[in-house]
Amino acid sequence: MTFADSASVALGLAIALAAYGSAAAIVGYFRLLPELRRSAEHAALAVAALVTYAALVLFGLLLTHQFGVAFVAEVSSRTMSTRAVLSAFWGGQAGSLLLRTWVLTLFCAAVVLVHRRRDRELLPVAMASLCVIEFFFLLVLLVSADPFTRLPSPPADGQGLNPLLQDEAMSFHPPLLLTGYMAFAMPLAIAVSGLVTGQMGISWLRALRRWTLVAWTIQGCGLLAGAWWAYHVLGWGGYWGWDPVENVALLPWLVATALLHSLMVQERRGMLRVWNVTLVASAFCLAIFGMFVVGSGVITSVHAFATSSVGPLFFGFLSVSMLGLVALVAYRLPVLRATGQFDALASRESAFLFNNLLLVAVVVATLWGTIFPMVSEVVRGVKMGVGPSFYQQVNAPLLLALVLLMGIGPLLAWRRTSLSSLRRLLTAPVLTALVVWSGLILLGMRQGLAALAFAACALTAVAIGVEYSRGVRARQRGGERLLQAIATLVVRDRRRYGGYLVHLAIVLIGLGIVGSTFQTTSEVSLTAGQPTQVGRYTLTFAGVQPYQGAGYQGVMAGLVVGAGNRQIGALFPDRRVYVHWENQPVTGVAILTSRPWLDDVYVLMTGLADDGTATFRVFVNPLVSLIWAGGFLFLIGGVILFWPPKRARPAWRAVQSGKAIHSEA
Amino acid sequence: MDVQHPAVVSDLAAPPGIPAARRLPSLKLVVAGIAALLVFVYLITTAMGTSTVYYLTVGELKAKGAASYNTPVRVGGRAGDGSILSDASTQTLRFSLTDNTGSLQVVYKGVVPDMFGYAKDGHYQDAVVEGMLRPDGVFQASQIIVKHDASFAAADAQATAQAGSLPANGKQQSR
Numbered sequence: 149m150t151f152a153d154s155a156s157v158a159l160g161l162a163i164a165l166a167a168y169g170s171a172a173a174i175v176g177y178f179r180l181l182p183e184l185r186r187s188a189e190h191a192a193l194a195v196a197a198l199v200t201y202a203a204l205v206l207f208g209l210l211l212t213h214q215f216g217v218a219f220v221a222e223v224s225s226r227t228m229s230t231r232a233v234l235s236a237f238w239g240g241q242a243g244s245l246l247l248r249t250w251v252l253t254l255f256c257a258a259v260v261l262v263h264r265r266r267d268r269e270l271l272p273v274a275m276a277s278l279c280v281i282e283f284f285f286l287l288v289l290l291v292s293a294d295p296f297t298r299l300p301s302p303p304a305d306g307q308g309l310n311p312l313l314q315d316e317a318m319s320f321h322p323p324l325l326l327t328g329y330m331a332f333a334m335p336l337a338i339a340v341s342g343l344v345t346g347q348m349g350i351s352w353l354r355a356l357r358r359w360t361l362v363a364w365t366i367q368g369c370g371l372l373a374g375a376w377w378a379y380h381v382l383g384w385g386g387y388w389g390w391d392p393v394e395n396v397a398l399l400p401w402l403v404a405t406a407l408l409h410s411l412m413v414q415e416r417r418g419m420l421r422v423w424n425v426t427l428v429a430s431a432f433c434l435a436i437f438g439m440f441v442v443g444s445g446v447i448t449s450v451h452a453f454a455t456s457s458v459g460p461l462f463f464g465f466l467s468v469s470m471l472g473l474v475a476l477v478a479y480r481l482p483v484l485r486a487t488g489q490f491d492a493l494a495s496r497e498s499a500f501l502f503n504n505l506l507l508v509a510v511v512v513a514t515l516w517g518t519i520f521p522m523v524s525e526v527v528r529g530v531k532m533g534v535g536p537s538f539y540q541q542v543n544a545p546l547l548l549a550l551v552l553l554m555g556i557g558p559l560l561a562w563r564r565t566s567l568s569s570l571r572r573l574l575t576a577p578v579l580t581a582l583v584v585w586s587g588l589i590l591l592g593m594r595q596g597l598a599a600l601a602f603a604a605c606a607l608t609a610v611a612i613g614v615e616y617s618r619g620v621r622a623r624q625r626g627g628e629r630l631l632q633a634i635a636t637l638v639v640r641d642r643r644r645y646g647g648y649l650v651h652l653a654i655v656l657i658g659l660g661i662v663g664s665t666f667q668t669t670s671e672v673s674l675t676a677g678q679p680t681q682v683g684r685y686t687l688t689f690a691g692v693q694p695y696q697g698a699g700y701q702g703v704m705a706g707l708v709v710g711a712g713n714r715q716i717g718a719l720f721p722d723r724r725v726y727v728h729w730e731n732q733p734v735t736g737v738a739i740l741t742s743r744p745w746l747d748d749v750y751v752l753m754t755g756l757a758d759d760g761t762a763t764f765r766v767f768v769n770p771l772v773s774l775i776w777a778g779g780f781l782f783l784i785g786g787v788i789l790f791w792p793p794k795r796a797r798p799a800w801r802a803v804q805s806g807k808a809i810h811s812e813a
Numbered sequence: 814m815d816v817q818h819p820a821v822v823s824d825l826a827a828p829p830g831i832p833a834a835r836r837l838p839s840l841k842l843v844v845a846g847i848a849a850l851l852v853f854v855y856l857i858t859t860a861m862g863t864s865t866v867y868y869l870t871v872g873e874l875k876a877k878g879a880a881s882y883n884t885p886v887r888v889g890g891r892a893g894d895g896s897i898l899s900d901a902s903t904q905t906l907r908f909s910l911t912d913n914t915g916s917l918q919v920v921y922k923g924v925v926p927d928m929f930g931y932a933k934d935g936h937y938q939d940a941v942v943e944g945m946l947r948p949d950g951v952f953q954a955s956q957i958i959v960k961h962d963a964s965f966a967a968a969d970a971q972a973t974a975q976a977g978s979l980p981a982n983g984k985q986q987s988r
Contacts, residue, residue: 531868541860
């Protein structure tokens with residue numbers, strides 16, 4: 149038995165154990181057999197160990213160039229750098245499925261380990277649900293995309309990964325996004341557990357919120373990493389193209405964003421119960437839908453994936469999940485009735501309601517645009533689709549309203565807000581927004597929507613500032629220094645001030661997105677030593693230099709960038725020809741962010757003539773670097789939100805032990 | 814024993830005995846909801862009106878003839894062998910796009926995607942062009958999208974997530 153075969157055996161054992169785990173957890177729960185429940189927990193942990201073993205074997209096979217394994221021969225070659233070989237793991241369908249299965253089993257193990265200690269009553273059904281999902285993914289892996297299939301005669305060298313996928317961003321972008329997709333299984337499992345057992349109280353809400361936060365943070369980072377990759381590697385000057393494959397990754401994230409807000413309404417006011425379980429179920433179904441779209445070729449994407457047998461399996465799983473979830477929610481409708489009601493329009497809960505409606509509108513519009521080619525073909529027999537302008541036109545006003553709401557909402561009190569306090573809190577933000585808006589119009593900005601968007605960002609940023617300064621001033625009165633006051637503020641009330649950090653991150657990202665609509669582009673042919681003017685920047689072409697990279701031959705051009713009579717930096721765009729991929733040269737992007745204007749000077753070398761004349765495409769992308777800055781802030785905010793509160797722990801134990809006494813009684 | 818009986822409900826979903834308020838939504842709310850829905854539908858329909866693109870085969874486009882002039886369409890096919898001519902000085906690309914229903918002359922100005930013209934197993938990659946048919950019968954492309962061949966298609970979904978956007982994207986051209 150070879151190394152590869154042992155991994156196949158591990159996967160076979162894993163699928164059997166996943167089936168056993170789900171059955172044992174359910175039977176153990178309903179028949180009150182603690183031994184069986186515990187055995188199910190062990191099974192779930194064993195599945196994680198077995199799939200981890202299989203994943204490590206695949207890493208090993210890739211690193212040692214075992215081209216006898218079909219997958220290894222397909223995605224890697226001897227000339228690729230070690231980093232590229234490692235990321236080839238998810239460079240093909242089979243490996244990407246193994247990665248997804250692997251993280252799913254790790255998540256399931258995490259759920260077991262966490263809820264073994266707290267909220268035990270959630271565990272059996274949650275674990276059973278996760279085991280069912282694991283079973284499905286292992287089935288797909290074994291039936292239609294086994295990465296350990298061997299070739300009858302091993303080739304001397306593998307084909308290697310497409311050069312576009314050999315980039316550094318490949319090491320983190322796909323795993324992040326795939327992990328994010330899978331992470332939506334955890335909130336779903338918690339939700340199913342609540343629906344099946346009927347226990348949907350405060351501890352259930354807390355577990356739901358925390359696991360949703362995990363999925364939401366990871367998927368958010370994955371989306372941003374994808375945008376970063378598109379921007380830095382693909383060289384079309386943009387970061388988001390509203391392609392179906394991008395859209396389907398965005399949808400579950402948007403739904404989770406809505407959920408994180410509406411869960412607070414349920415927590416505080418006991419409302420929106422049905423809505424919230426619907427959102428959890430939708431986020432999960434959209435994640436599965438995303439993987440289905442990507443793997444099946446059912447929607448004409450510019451990516452045009454080959455139709456594979458994975459598609460129907462995912463579609464079947466999606467249909468069964470949707471039916472099952474609808475039935476479960478319908479079954480529990482009586483328990484899900486709201487205990488509170490809306491008191492006033494100017495209240496925190498109605499702000500959350502508007503936030504949800506806007507987010508769901510974005511989701512519906514984006515989903516409609518994405519599936520429109522399919523719908524029009526089925527309904528009217530005509531194949532047609534919508535372009536990026538559809539999404540921009542529909543989503544721009546909705547997102548603008550969301551940014552505004554993000555500024556105003558947190559200033560509103562629960563139940564009802566007095567107009568006088570609202571006026572007091574909103575004065576500074578509204579005045580700033582008016583100044584920004586009129587300033588931009590006076591400076592000659594013609595794009596009315598963009599000016600409004602900048603003003604909305606200003607309003608929200610100042611409103612967040614007001615909230616922070618209120619808290620900080622209160623602490624300073626208690627004798628704390630400024631930085632100390634900010635730190636304690638965030639630590640003491642992580643949910644509130646961490647949330648504001650995420651809001652600030654969204655404002656930064658919004659500024660970057662609006663800024664990038666002012667993109668300018670030009671194409672210039674230059675001989676060595678020749679300067680050219682692009683906007684406020686002077687680019688002087690210094691010459692070209694051939695060089696040798698890992699697995700490729702490159703030619704690099706040097707350009708000196710100046711602004712006014714000051715030199716602000718140099719750019720080195722290149723063209724690379726990879727071994728095995730001689731027909732497909734790769735154009736390397738060079739980007740320089742200018743200070744203080746925050747323009748990205750973005751240069752591609754599109755042609756190089758024999759006489760040394762080089763042709764460059766130059767984009768000037770204002771403010772795009774703010775998107776990446778916002779991304780980092782988003783991650784920090786997400787981690788702060790997730791970080792377990794310190795003082796809650798002893799209280800937890802008390803509740804736990806109290807419950808134990810209660811159940812023994 | 815740390816096991817809990819399912820019947821022991823530690824956190825009750827709803828306090829028993831207090832019936833949830835089940836009032837009919839006020840008229841104001843209904844009107845506001847309908848108004849919001851109408852605005853949303855209006856947004857969608859106006860945006861659809863200006864951004865829909867027909868997906869046609871070469872044969873279908875030719876059959877439409879004059880009816881398709883100046884309407885944005887998407888046509889898929891493969892660049893014919895030896896047909897790709899590129900003029901570096903004007904950054905203009907000319908090629909014939911062929912599918913099993915015919916062939917079409919295409920002219921394109923802009924950044925050519927890295928993968929365009931990449932030959933494998935003796936033929937070019939499939940490509941999709943978006944643009945309009947000119948009255949002289951030449952297709953003016955505003956965008957070229959290269960489809961990945963089977964081995965690339967098998968490539969991981971997310972990895973290639975934006976790979977297709979690599980062509981000169983819509984952002985660079987005005988529609």
